[in-house]
Amino acid sequence: MFQRIAALLRIPLNLPDEWIFIERTSEQLALGFVSIRILIGPSLVLSECTCDSEEEEDSNKSKALKYKLVGIASILVAGALGVCLPILSKVIPSLRPDKDGFFIVKAFAAGVILATGFIHVLPDAFESLTSPCLPEKPWGVFPFTGFVAMMSAMGTLMVDTFATSYYNNSHFNKNIKTLAVDGSGSGSGGDVETEHEGHVHVHSHATHGHAHGSIPDLSATELIRHRVISQVLELGIIVHSVIIGVSLGASESPKTIRPLVAALTFHQFFEGMGLGGCISQAKFKSRAMTLMAIFFALTTPIGIVIGIGVTKAYDENSKTALIVEGVFNAASAGILIYMALVDLLAADFMNPKMLNKPRLQLGANLSLLFGAGCMSLLAKWA
Numbered sequence: 546m547f548q549r550i551a552a553l554l555r556i557p558l559n560l561p562d563e564w565i566f567i568e569r570t571s572e573q574l575a576l577g578f579v580s581i582r583i584l585i586g587p588s589l590v591l592s593e594c595t596c597d598s599e600e601e602e603d604s605n606k607s608k609a610l611k612y613k614l615v616g617i618a619s620i621l622v623a624g625a626l627g628v629c630l631p632i633l634s635k636v637i638p639s640l641r642p643d644k645d646g647f648f649i650v651k652a653f654a655a656g657v658i659l660a661t662g663f664i665h666v667l668p669d670a671f672e673s674l675t676s677p678c679l680p681e682k683p684w685g686v687f688p689f690t691g692f693v694a695m696m697s698a699m700g701t702l703m704v705d706t707f708a709t710s711y712y713n714n715s716h717f718n719k720n721i722k723t724l725a726v727d728g729s730g731s732g733s734g735g736d737v738e739t740e741h742e743g744h745v746h747v748h749s750h751a752t753h754g755h756a757h758g759s760i761p762d763l764s765a766t767e768l769i770r771h772r773v774i775s776q777v778l779e780l781g782i783i784v785h786s787v788i789i790g791v792s793l794g795a796s797e798s799p800k801t802i803r804p805l806v807a808a809l810t811f812h813q814f815f816e817g818m819g820l821g822g823c824i825s826q827a828k829f830k831s832r833a834m835t836l837m838a839i840f841f842a843l844t845t846p847i848g849i850v851i852g853i854g855v856t857k858a859y860d861e862n863s864k865t866a867l868i869v870e871g872v873f874n875a876a877s878a879g880i881l882i883y884m885a886l887v888d889l890l891a892a893d894f895m896n897p898k899m900l901n902k903p904r905l906q907l908g909a910n911l912s913l914l915f916g917a918g919c920m921s922l923l924a925k926w927a
Contacts, residue, residue, distance in 0.1 A: 608799045613853060616793060616806035617846040623810045624842040627817025631825045632834055645905050647822070648893055652909040654819030655889040656916025658778070661816060662881035664924045666785050666874050667694060673871030678862045690875045697879025701781075705773055705888070712769045768828060774888045775823040779837060781880030782816055783844045784873050790848015792870075795859040808926035813845055815920055823889070 631650065670690045679685070789809065796802055824837055852859065860866060890913070899905055 604797045605799050606797055609797045609802055610853070612799055612802040612806060613794060613849055616802065616809065617849050619806060619810045620813050620849075621842055621846045624813035624817045624845065625838065627814035628821040628824070628838045628841050629817075631818060631821035632838065645902070645908075648896075648899060648905060649908050649912045650818070651822045651889065651893060652912040653916035654815070654822050655885050655893075656913040656918075657815040657920045658782075658819045658881055658889065659885035660917040660920035661782075661785070661812075662878045662885060664921045665812075666881065667878040668924075670694070670871050670874035670878060673867045673874065676862070676867050679864060679867055690871065693872055693875035694879035694882070697876040698883040701777060701880050701883045702887075704777060708773045708777075709770055712773070713766065770888075771823065771827040772829065774884065775820070775827045775829075775837070777880065778823055778884045778888075779820055779841060781877050781884060782820060782841065785877040785881070786813070786816075786841075786844040787848040787851075788870055788873060788877075790845040790850075791852040791855075791859075792861070794849035794852020794854075795856050795861070796852075797856065804926040808923045809845065812920070812923055813842075815916070817841060819889075 631654075667690070670693070674684060674690045683689075793802065793805055793809065796805075820841055821838070824834055829837070861870075893899060894906075894909065899909065
């Protein structure tokens with residue numbers, strides 16, 4: 546080292562052989578320490594990751610329980626309010642399905658649901674199924690999260706198609722039976738023409754002929770589609786709501802629970818608006834609407850109660866908890882993303898009414914971005 550410095554400064558320097566030996570030895574030792582540090586560094590970082598259940602530093606059971614009870618009440622009210630607002634569109638003329646305002650509200654709700662799938666649910670599924678607490682094989686060698694989400698989206702498409710086909714066929718067969726009963730009591734002569742919910746049947750008794758004609762009833766088909774959409778969408782939302790409720794209920798850290806309660810309150814309100822818009826379009830009977838609204842509003846509070854009950858036994862880093870949460874979250878994400886893009890956004894944005902009104906298109910797009918932005922912002926706290 547001294548010789549190198551002297552060479553740089555152009556100073557002649559003659560050192561004894563012992564000094565040269567010591568200098569070279571010190572350089573080799575320094576290089577060895579650097580190499581050891583590079584090799585050991587990653588293992589030191591990895592050793593900090595542990596899968597053992599650890600008690601939270603700011604754990605306070607009594608204070609955490611108070612926040613949980615407040616969370617149950619606030620989330621219940623917010624969810625009920627959000628899902629009921631679109632359902633009460635009969636009272637508010639501007640929110641009826643045939644009005645422009647309804648398209649704006651529904652675009653906002655679709656943005657909320659889309660952001661829920663992409664920003665909230667899918668990242669949680671990736672985090673669970675790629676956790677170092679799971680064995681490397683098979684969870685580390687195959688992208689199970691994307692696979693489950695993909696299969697869930699395709700399964701939703703199949704259920705959507707088969708359910709719509711089944712309801713359409715049952716609706717048609719029911720009308721045929723009704724017409725057969727009505728026609729059996731008619732006179733023996735003359736022609737009888739009966740029209741029932743889009744199906745026209747002509748019976749000619751004079752010539753002993755019998756013919757059936759069918760006029761497509763677009764309103765009936767759309768109604769069936771909306772009913773299938775609302776039921777499948779509620780299934781996807783409920784799965785996610787129960788999981789986040791259990792996670793909140795199992796926590797004993799007031800510092801963690803407090804912002805989470807506020808974020809989940811807005812989360813449930815926005816999701817409720819999206820689901821309520823679909824339920825209102827489905828035109829269920831009052832009893833069915835009430836049951837669907839109550840079921841949605843209660844899911845997260847019930848999940849919190851379950852989490853409180855299993856606090857001692859629940860370990861979020863256990864293999865069972867990680868796999869169950871990851872798989873269900875991935876499936877829920879697939880359902881929500883499919884429903885938001887295909888059944889909500891594509892159906893409305895390709896509607897002739899939307900295509901013929903540039904102002905409505907602009908308003909719907911801005912509403913979509915605003916809904917997705919609001920829900921994405923909540924990911925900072927929940």
